[in-house]
Amino acid sequence: MNSIIAVHIKANLLRPLLRFMKAAVLYKPAKMEENPLKIEQLEIPKIEDDEVLIRIKACGVCRSNLHMIEGDWLDLGVPAKLPIIPGHEIVGIVEKVGKEVRNVKVGDRVGVQPLYSTCGACEYCISGRENLCNMAEITGETVDGGYAEYMKAKAAHVYEVPSNLKDEEAAPLFCPGxxxxxxxxxxxxxxxxxxxxxxxxxxxxxxxxxxxxxxxxxxxxxxxxxxxxxxxxxxxxxxxxxxxxxxxxxxxxxxxxxxxxxxxxxxxxxxxxxxxxxxxxxxxxxxxxxxxxxxxxxxxxxxSVIGTRVDMMNVLKIASQGKLKVYYEVYQLEEINSVLKKLKRREIRERAVLKFSAE
Ligand SMILES: [Zn+2]
Ligand SMILES: [Zn+2]
CATH class of the missing domain: 3.40.50.720 (NAD(P)-binding Rossmann-like Domain)
Incomplete structure (x- = not known):
């Protein structure tokens, strides 16, 4: 290949932020020793009218992610799709909103919990127990999650993050919390x-x-x-x-x-x-x-499984009053395979949180 063209292609690959994002992708569940997550450049997701695009600032690393990645939950139908981007305790900044979105705006800091979306019409949804919805999508298990610089989310299932909390201390509220x-x-x-x-x-x-x-x-x-x-x-x-x-x-x-x-x-x-x-x-x-x-x-x-939107809002209200202490350790996305290996060996003392610096 002509070396000038090669340099040009390389320069474009190094400038990924306009259309591309870095993400940790699982193609096939496997033991952590095989480093099953691949760090790749993917296209930033396109949003529907009821969705928001989030530039991720922090994403917690959950033991359930480890179970899914190692294939422990294949009998439960998890992950429901492959390849998949894991991660379900997310804090980030709203970068784009769909036409129908009214509850959040560009620039808001929001969080996403494992309950990614619900049908809104079943017996569980109409009785305030939407965490049991049979049509529920689960972040990072049935749809792509937060081991990435960007993700899309349903506006009806994002929550404003209290301003007194750092990104990395707020992220674990969205699953463990x-x-x-x-x-x-x-x-x-x-x-x-x-x-x-x-x-x-x-x-x-x-x-x-x-x-x-x-x-x-x-x-x-x-x-x-x-x-x-x-x-x-x-x-x-x-x-x-x-x-x-x-x-x-x-x-x-x-x-x-x-x-x-x-x-x-x-x-x-x-x-x-x-x-x-x-x-x-x-x-x-x-x-x-x-x-x-x-x-x-x-x-x-x-x-007891995760929580409803009301549960999530109550957690954030309690946290906004400075009443919760979250123990966490910060890592980079590139370290994800080694973080999960440490989690497997029970060497993570506090919640591991991936921190993103993309602007
Ligand atoms: Zn979790
Ligand atoms: Zn439902």
């Missing part, structure tokens, strides 16, 4: 009640804070000493190592009114049923099995 909030609400706690929270990671550390804001007595259970220290800092009344005799330690102080399980472990679910009062509530927010359930205790088991 809303997931923790809904689980705590479903546990029906109040100032006179106690709750045991199993699993103190990205979600659990926020659940402790919501439960304390609602006045409950909180017991935090984790295998990780550092996470238990964080739990204590965040106001947990009692912290217990899951390597110890969790059940006897808790019941020697009295059965709890409710338990919330974010630790992906059958053992944690079983322990939750053991330490919760008769007639109490056990909220399960992870994939785990419930074994040896004692029906005679009349406990109530509830699943």
């Amino acid at each position: 809303v997931t923790a909030y809904r689980a705590v609400m479903l546990s029906e706690i109040s100032p006179a009640k106690s709750v045991a929270i199993f699993g103190i990671g990205g979600v659990g550390h926020l659940a402790i804070q919501f439960a304390k804001l609602y006045g409950a007595k909180v017991i935090a259970v984790s295998a990780d000493e550092q996470k238990l220290r964080i739990a204590k800092e965040l106001g947990a009344d009692l912290t217990i190592s899951s390597k110890s005799d969790v059940v006897n330690q808790i019941i020697s102080l009295g059965y709890v009114d409710s338990s919330i399980v974010f630790a992906p472990s059958d053992e944690a679910v079983f322990q939750a049923t053991q330490v919760t009062k008769k007639g109490g509530i056990i909220v399960i927010g992870v994939r785990a099995n419930l074994n040896d359930f004692r029906f005679a205790n009349e406990q109530i088991i509830k699943g």
Whole structure:
């Protein structure tokens, strides 16, 4: 090839921002050791009339992204398309709006949660439980998500981000934040009640804070000493190592009114049923099995998945009052395969957040 033409082509490839964006793309689920995400230049998505284009500033890295990328959830139909751009806890700036969009304008800072869109007409949507909508699209699982410099989103499912929060501290509110909030609400706690929270990671550390804001007595259970220290800092009344005799330690102080399980472990679910009062509530927010359930205790088991738009808005309102502390570590998009490997090896102590600097 003529070298002048070659230089010209190269120069164009190096100037990607007008039409192209950098993105981490999954073509085929595979173990992280194979570095399944490819960093590529893709065309910036075109928006429909009810959509917005977002220039992404930050995107959290969720353990569920890891499960999808490694193919753990193929039996659940996730990912629903390939190739796909993962990522579902996003903060960015509105760059373009479709003709029908009224709720946000160009320049607004917004967030996107896993619930990408809903039908608006089914029994769940009209009863304020749209997180259960059968037609729901899930960010980064059924449609492209936030491991990219740009994404498009449905205007009806974007949220204004409070100005007191940095991009990278706001991003985790859009998955761990809303997931923790809904689980705590479903546990029906109040100032006179106690709750045991199993699993103190990205979600659990926020659940402790919501439960304390609602006045409950909180017991935090984790295998990780550092996470238990964080739990204590965040106001947990009692912290217990899951390597110890969790059940006897808790019941020697009295059965709890409710338990919330974010630790992906059958053992944690079983322990939750053991330490919760008769007639109490056990909220399960992870994939785990419930074994040896004692029906005679009349406990109530509830699943909890992400959250509704009202849940999300409540989380942002609480965060806008400076009442939430989000623990996070910042990385670049190019590091995504190594970040996910670290997450797999449980070497990420706080929420990993990808930070973007594209202008
Ligand atoms: Zn998530
Ligand atoms: Zn619906």
